[in-house]
Amino acid sequence: MIVITTPTGDIGSQVLDTLLRDTNGEELRVIVRDPDRLPASVRERADVVVGSHGDAAVVDRAFTGADAVFWVVPPDPGTASLDAAFSGFTRAAAQTFADHGVGHVVGVSALGRGTPVAERAGLVTASLAMDDLIAETGAAYRALANPSFMDNLLRQVDAIREKGVFTGTVEPDRKAPSAATRDIAAVAAKLLLDRSWTGIGAVPVLGPEDLSANDMARIVSAVLGRPVRYERQRLDELGGTLSGYGLGDAFVHGMVDMMRAKDEGLDAGVPRTPDTATPTTFTRWCEEVLKPAVLA
Template sequence: MIVITTPTGDIGSQLLQRLAASTEELRVVVRDPARLATDVRDRVEVVQGSHGDAEVVDRAFAGADAVFWLVPPDPAAASVDAAYTGFTRPAAGAFTRHGVRRVVGVSALGRGTPIAGRAGLVTATLAMDDLIAGTGVAYRSLANPGFMDNLLRQVDSIRDRGVFTDVVTADRRTPMVATRDIADAAARLLLDTTWSGVDTVPVLGPEDVSPQDMAGTMSEVLGTPIRYERESFDAQAARMSSYGVGAAFVQGMTDMMSAKEAGLDAGVARTPETASPTTFRQWCEQVLKPAVSG
C-alpha cells in the first residue's frame, strides 16, 4: 500500500497518474475528493482531510508500506517551523505507530552549505527532513531547486505584457527542475522496495539557466519578445503582503531567495544520477506555450 499526500497538487497529481499505472494498492489523503482526476478516482482508496491532522494520518497510514510526503504551503502560518515541522509532527508519530517502511518527501537543495541555516523556507524544510529521518523510517528527501512550473503563476503577465519577474540577478545561472521530473523520481522510489536508511536525492534538471536564458528561450518558443524584470526583495515582500500572505511566510520567502542569490543551490554536482531530463525549452514547448495560448 502506497499513500499519496497532496494528490490534487502539481507534483502529487502527476505522481498519482504514474502510480495508477502500477499494480500497487493506492490510498490518497485529500481535503476535497471531488478534485481528484476522474480517471483515477476508482483506482484509489480515499481518506478525506488534512495530512497535518493526527486523526487523519492515523487512518491514512494504517497498513501502509510507503508514503509520499509533501507539505503544502501555509501563507498564514505563525512561523516557518510551524508550517513544516509543526505540520509534519503528527505524521512522524504515525509513521512509527503503523510501521511505515519507506517515506519519500519533497525537500530542497542546500543541506551542508554555510547558508542553509538562514535560508528561510529551505531551512524549515531541512528541519522537516530531520524530523522524519529521526523516526527511524527509511527516508529519501528529493532535494529540488526552483521549479520551472512556478512560471505558470505569471502566465497573464507573460502573455499580456511580455514580462516575467523574480528577485535574482539576471545572469545568474542556477539549476531548475520540471515538476514532472520530481513526480517521476518519487514514483521510482515508491515502487522500489529495496532501499533503506536515510539519504538525499537531488533532482537538478539537465542544465543551469539564468533569467536571461529563460527570457531568450521563451521568446523563441512563444514567438514574441519576453523580457525579465528584476524585482527588489522589498517589492516582493510588499506584493506578497498585499495578497494577504502572513509576515512569517513573507520573511521565510525573502530569506530563502536571498540565500539562493548567494549560491544556496550551487552545492551539488550535476551527474547522470542527479540530472533530470526535462530541459527548459522542452518545458516551455510542452507546458508554458499551451498555458499562454489557452
C-alpha cells in the same frame, strides 16, 4: 500499499497518475481534504481518506497497513511560524510512521543542505528541519532535494502574454538549476515503487542544465516567437507584493529569505551527474507547457 498526500497538488497529482499506470497491482491510498477534486477514475481505483494529513486521527487511518508514503507539506501562507508550517504540520505523521512501522517515506524538500546560507534560507531552512524530523522516525527516508521549479513561471502567464515580461529577484546572469515538476514526480514514483533502498538520504533533482534568468528569457522569446524579457525585482518589493496579497508575515519573511539565499548560492552545492540530472530541458518545457498556457 502506497499512500499519497496532496494528490490534487502540482507534484502529488503527477505522482498519483504515474502510480495508477505503473503500480503492478499495488494498492494505493490518498489523503485529500476535498474528494470531489479527484477524478472519478482515481476515486474508483484508490482508497480515499478524507481530511488533512496534518491531523493525527487522519494519518492514523491513512497509514494503517502502509508500506510507503509520499509526503508533501502544503503551503500555509497564514502560518504563525515556519517551524509550525513544516515540522509542526509533520509531527503527527512522523509519530504515526513510527507507530505503524511505515518502511519508506519519500518527501518533497529542497536543495541547500551543507551550504553556508542553509541556516538562513527561510522556507528551505524549515523544510530541511522537517527532513530531520522524519529521519528520526525509523523509516527509510529520501528527501527530494529540489531547486526552483520551471512550473513556477506559469504564475506569470498573464504578464508574459500581455507585457512580454516575467519577474524574479535573482541576479539576471546567475546560472542555477531548475526542474520540471513532472520530472520530480517521476523520481518520486520510481522510489515509491522500488523500495530496495534503505537508510536516510537526499535525492537531488537538478534538471539537465543550469540557466540564468536572462537565458530563460531568450528561450521563452524563441519558443513564443515574440520578445520576452526578465525584470529583476528588489527583495523588499517582493515582500510588499506578497503582503499585499494577504500572506502572513512569517511566510513572507520565509519567502524573502529563501530568495536572498538562492541569490547567494543556495542551489549551487550539488554537482550535476547522471544520477542527479533529469531529462526535461527548459526549452522542451516551454514548448510543451508554457506555450500552450500562454496561447490559451
